[in-house]
Amino acid sequence: MSGVSPAIGEDARSGWKYGAARSWFVVILLLLAYTISLIDRQVLSLLVVPIEQSLNISDTQISLLHGLAFAIFYTLFGIAIGRAVDRYNRRNIIICGMVLWCLATMACGLASSFAGLFVARMFVGVGEATLSPAAFSMIADYFPPEKRGRAISVFSMGVFAGSGLALIAGGMAIDAMDQWAGAPLPVLGKMESWQLAFFAVGAPGLLVAALIMTIREPKRREMSDDGLGFSETLAFFRRKAPALLTMILAFGANGLINFALAGWAPTFFIRVFGWSAGEIGAVYGTLLMVCGSAGIWVGGALSDWLVKRVGKGGVLMVMRGSALLMIPSLAAFGFASDSTYALIALGWSCFVLGLPTGLAPVALYAITPNQFRGQVTACYLFSVTLIGMMLGSTLIALGTDYLFQDVNAVGKSLALVASCAALFSFVSLSFSQRIQKRDNYA
Numbered sequence: 510m511s512g513v514s515p516a517i518g519e520d521a522r523s524g525w526k527y528g529a530a531r532s533w534f535v536v537i538l539l540l541l542a543y544t545i546s547l548i549d550r551q552v553l554s555l556l557v558v559p560i561e562q563s564l565n566i567s568d569t570q571i572s573l574l575h576g577l578a579f580a581i582f583y584t585l586f587g588i589a590i591g592r593a594v595d596r597y598n599r600r601n602i603i604i605c606g607m608v609l610w611c612l613a614t615m616a617c618g619l620a621s622s623f624a625g626l627f628v629a630r631m632f633v634g635v636g637e638a639t640l641s642p643a644a645f646s647m648i649a650d651y652f653p654p655e656k657r658g659r660a661i662s663v664f665s666m667g668v669f670a671g672s673g674l675a676l677i678a679g680g681m682a683i684d685a686m687d688q689w690a691g692a693p694l695p696v697l698g699k700m701e702s703w704q705l706a707f708f709a710v711g712a713p714g715l716l717v718a719a720l721i722m723t724i725r726e727p728k729r730r731e732m733s734d735d736g737l738g739f740s741e742t743l744a745f746f747r748r749k750a751p752a753l754l755t756m757i758l759a760f761g762a763n764g765l766i767n768f769a770l771a772g773w774a775p776t777f778f779i780r781v782f783g784w785s786a787g788e789i790g791a792v793y794g795t796l797l798m799v800c801g802s803a804g805i806w807v808g809g810a811l812s813d814w815l816v817k818r819v820g821k822g823g824v825l826m827v828m829r830g831s832a833l834l835m836i837p838s839l840a841a842f843g844f845a846s847d848s849t850y851a852l853i854a855l856g857w858s859c860f861v862l863g864l865p866t867g868l869a870p871v872a873l874y875a876i877t878p879n880q881f882r883g884q885v886t887a888c889y890l891f892s893v894t895l896i897g898m899m900l901g902s903t904l905i906a907l908g909t910d911y912l913f914q915d916v917n918a919v920g921k922s923l924a925l926v927a928s929c930a931a932l933f934s935f936v937s938l939s940f941s942q943r944i945q946k947r948d949n950y951a
Contacts, residue, residue, distance in 0.1 A: 532651040539644045545714045547671030549614040559703040583634035587887040591642045594883025599643040600726045606639025607718040614711030618704035642886040645870040650727035662809025662867030669801035729879045755941035760869045762934040764893035766927045768901030777920045782848040800856045804863020821875040825942045831864040832935035843924020
């Protein structure tokens with residue numbers, strides 16, 4: 510009654526409606542939107558010095574623009590947006606959200622105070638909260654279950670590719686805007702280079718939003734007999750809570766590892782091996798783009814291969830194996846005494862971390878009917894963002910300051926925290942898989 514098998518059986522008889530070319534065109538367009546969202550989200554990190562000087566604000570206020578202004582509104586509005594994704598046209602939700610965050614990014618360039626910049630960043634978060642729940646849900650309706658892993662993994666490559674390109678494209682935009690700084694511009698008047706940079710990275714997204722208008726809203730598949738009302742939604746979450754909660758907590762632990770590495774791996778090289786910020790930034794960015802993206806692709810392909818042979822449980826098999834591989838990989842990185850050895854371990858860690866990154870929605874959708882997928886995705890993103898951002902960086906700092914009491918022990922602290930998180934992920938996913946087998950979900 511509450512499963513997704515009836516719709517799957519129907520699609521198996523009639524065939525999935527959309528051709529491969531059209532379906533992959535949708536994925537590529539959504540990947541482009543995801544990449545732009547990360548550029549607009551992260552360009553602030555390249556503009557810290559000129560913004561502080563221009564607006565006379567502190568590092569603490571900059572951290573609030575990075576974290577509180579964006580993350581809190583991104584996660585909180587994500588829950589409501591997830592419900593809208595389950596009820597209304599997902600393509601239009603993405604377009605509206607993209608227009609909002611692109612205009613808000615450009616509005617950052619108009620800010621003349623900390624408060625103005627905070628409000629603009631808040632709307633960037635609200636707009637970007639529309640993309641992932643709607644995109645994951647749409648892709649799942651363009652691809653059958655045995656091909657879904659690769660499709661969602663390609664979209665998820667935006668996590669690594671977008672982060673790397675954010676630094677590259679953002680830097681290019683800043684350099685290009687220097688020549689226009691201080692010159693009188695129509696309507697805008699005289700503006701500083703950091704203000705123009707926000708316009709340069711925000712405007713292209715409006716063109717991509719126009720391209721997304723060419724996408725068709727796909728037919729919703731794998732629907733259950735449950736209704737769309739609030740009581741039906743609560744009943745679904747109550748019924749599937751054990752399986753969903755154990756998966757979502759595991760995905761939060763994976764997010765913790767990603768945030769921990771992003772926040773402290775560069776510091777490890779700077780403090781222990783004497784690298785400059787520019788050196789480790791270039792190398793780490795390349796590793797993320799190459800090794801991380803490769804891991805995402807391999808994870809998706811391996812998942813699809815296993816799903817064809819053992820059923821839906823193949824997705825969690827890949828994720829559990831990845832969690833086990835992370836433990837020695839992260840330990841080897843954190844305890845490395847040579848920079849070359851540390852780089853090899855970091856590259857392998859990026860690859861292994863990539864394996865499960867695109868599979869979380871696939872695993873969740875395997876036990877979630879279509880009419881609840883937006884809300885389940887929002888809960889997943891809420892867990893990853895809050896657990897990852899709140900605990901990932903802080904736990905390592907606490908370990909360095911109070912456990913090891915040595916700033917140069919940041920690698921050991923990172924290894925300890927991240928390895929424990931990987932172990933927790935494995936255990937939690939194992940419980941979820943056992944629950945799903947017991948209740949005949951997978």
